[in-house]
Amino acid sequence: VRFFITTAIDYVNGRPHLGHAYEKVLADALARYQRSLGREVYFLTGVDEHGQKVAQSARRLGRAAAEFCDEMTGYFLEAWRTLGISYDAFVRTTSAKHKLYVRWALQKLHEKGDITFKEHEGYYSVRQEQFVTEKDMVDGKWPEIFGEVIRTSEPNYFFNLERYRGKWMEILKADEGWIVPAFRRNELLNALEHPLDDLCISRPRSRLEWGIPLPFDENYVTYVWFDALLNYASFADEAGGINRWPADLQVIGKDILIPAHGVYWPLMLLALDLPLPRRLIVHGWWQVRGQKMSKSTGTAVNPMELAQKYGADAFRYYLLREMSTGHDADFSVEGFHQRYTSDLGNDLGNLLQRTVSMTHRYLNGSVPTGGVDSTLEEQAEAAFRELCSAMEVYETHRALEGVWKFVRFCNRYLEDKAPWKMAKDAALSSLLEEVLRSVLKACVRISVLIEPFMPVTALEMRRQLGVLTVVSLLNWEELPAPVKVSDAVPLFPRLDFDFSE
Ligand code: ME8
Numbered sequence: 381v382r383f384f385i386t387t388a389i390d391y392v393n394g395r396p397h398l399g400h401a402y403e404k405v406l407a408d409a410l411a412r413y414q415r416s417l418g419r420e421v422y423f424l425t426g427v428d429e430h431g432q433k434v435a436q437s438a439r440r441l442g443r444a445a446a447e448f449c450d451e452m453t454g455y456f457l458e459a460w461r462t463l464g465i466s467y468d469a470f471v472r473t474t475s476a477k478h479k480l481y482v483r484w485a486l487q488k489l490h491e492k493g494d495i496t497f498k499e500h501e502g503y504y505s506v507r508q509e510q511f512v513t514e515k516d517m518v519d520g521k522w523p524e525i526f527g528e529v530i531r532t533s534e535p536n537y538f539f540n541l542e543r544y545r546g547k548w549m550e551i552l553k554a555d556e557g558w559i560v561p562a563f564r565r566n567e568l569l570n571a572l573e574h575p576l577d578d579l580c581i582s583r584p585r586s587r588l589e590w591g592i593p594l595p596f597d598e599n600y601v602t603y604v605w606f607d608a609l610l611n612y613a614s615f616a617d618e619a620g621g622i623n624r625w626p627a628d629l630q631v632i633g634k635d636i637l638i639p640a641h642g643v644y645w646p647l648m649l650l651a652l653d654l655p656l657p658r659r660l661i662v663h664g665w666w667q668v669r670g671q672k673m674s675k676s677t678g679t680a681v682n683p684m685e686l687a688q689k690y691g692a693d694a695f696r697y698y699l700l701r702e703m704s705t706g707h708d709a710d711f712s713v714e715g716f717h718q719r720y721t722s723d724l725g726n727d728l729g730n731l732l733q734r735t736v737s738m739t740h741r742y743l744n745g746s747v748p749t750g751g752v753d754s755t756l757e758e759q760a761e762a763a764f765r766e767l768c769s770a771m772e773v774y775e776t777h778r779a780l781e782g783v784w785k786f787v788r789f790c791n792r793y794l795e796d797k798a799p800w801k802m803a804k805d806a807a808l809s810s811l812l813e814e815v816l817r818s819v820l821k822a823c824v825r826i827s828v829l830i831e832p833f834m835p836v837t838a839l840e841m842r843r844q845l846g847v848l849t850v851v852s853l854l855n856w857e858e859l860p861a862p863v864k865v866s867d868a869v870p871l872f873p874r875l876d877f878d879f880s881e
């Protein structure tokens with residue numbers, strides 16, 4: 381079974397922030413979950429380098445756009461390496477193969493007669509890289525999200541969206557699960573209710589150099605959204621020339637559903653006679669004290685700093701546990717600290733540490749093979765089932781909640797059985813062995829369950845447990861119980877948190 385997953389590609393006008401990091405971590409957890417089940421995954425992410433916004437940022441710094449993009453893209457690559465994002469291919473829209481693909485697509489639409497040349501006057505939001513109309517005003521003003529809105533008037537090339545609207549609506553109406561969460565469906569259907577204006581897909585080169593020239597008029601470059609959306613198909617090619625498009629799952633944030641991914645993209649695909657993506661998941665926003673994170677208000681959180689100070693896996697856990705997929709969430713260092721000390725330190729870290737330590741103390745590090753406690757096995761089974769059912773609908777918070785129920789159950793089990801008391805009575809030695817064997821095996825199971833979310837921690841757990849064979853959700857039924865453990869090292873040591881951020 382194959383699984384092709386994509387994320388939005390980030391503008392490189394600034395460095396990666398917490399919102400970018402969340403989206404890539406979410407997609408990564410979904411990709412790793414699929415791989416753990418033995419599916420053949422193709423995970424695509426990358427950066428969006430063209431357009432007015434990036435060109436402006438470069439110009440302000442007195443830098444050439446290409447060289448500015450190289451540097452900024454480096455920060456994204458570094459961030460994703462730090463966070464363990466296991467992408468299979470990384471998109472750069474400045475790459476030759478992408479440019480060729482965009483030009484092919486434009487040529488095809490031009491030949492079909494879906495593109496016309498005409499004079500147009502209108503408003504343009506540079507921050508969103510999109511045309512806006514007076515209908516988008518709220519109380520006579522442009523909403524904050526548009527940033528600076530400028531007036532433009534020039535002849536340009538336009539793509540006839542309206543031609544494909546009816547067909548797309550029909551498909552969307554028939555496919556209830558296309559968009560997740562379901563409450564976004566009506567928003568999108570409403571946006572498709574009325575006739576659509578033509579989409580301006582060009583910018584005169586005299587005004588904007590930084591883009592892909594139109595194949596049928598080199599005096600113009602391609603509108604950045606038309607260019608960027610095509611990344612999903614231009615980078616879907618495998619070695620050997622097979623194109624994997626359509627994606628099974630596309631992951632985006634709520635601000636780029638309408639019009640980009642809910643209107644433009646499906647209509648472009650229909651016009652190009654290409655299949656539609658199978659599903660779209662729309663995540664919410666990370667906010668700080670109820671406000672969308674933004675650089676201008678000084679509330680952009682730097683994910684690199686957090687990952688470096690407190691550990692990439694702890695940070696991944698916080699993101700995936702704290703946000704209910706599809707909804708907004710509030711970031712705070714206090715909230716992160718709470719999760720770190722309680723869920724990670726006291727629950728998971730403590731469970732592994734005491735289990736491995738007791739195995740050393742009471743059994744010299746070795747446990748003879750034998751049976752394990754059935755109640756722990758039943759609880760493990762419940763966590764496994766809950767994880768799978770949650771991950772099939774992309775609810776990482778619920779998957780982790782299920783795993784932590786099991787982690788806490790194991791800690792209570794140790795309290796109840798009190799191996800430290802059994803160790804004092806030689807008659808209880810085989811019972812002591814069974815208790816430790818059971819919890820050790822539970823720890824192996826936990827390491828497999830957390831692997832999509834915390835891959836480094838999962839491996840470190842197995843190192844301490846002395847399990848070096850390849851284990852995954854795929855061999856859940858026959859996971860080994862450790863027989864010889866390695867040295868115990870705290871997974872999540874106490875750290876000083878900096879609450880001033
Ligand atoms: O929109 N919380 O790029 P981008 C959660 N280049 N997600 C957030 C967020 C926040 N505070 N802020 C941004 C673009 N995002 C285009 C995409 S795709 C063909 C082109 C998410 O850098 C946002 O919703 O502004 C989007 O999915 C992604 O980060 C990139 O945003």
Ligand code: MG
Nearest residue numbers: 391507508635
């Ligand atoms: Mg944005």
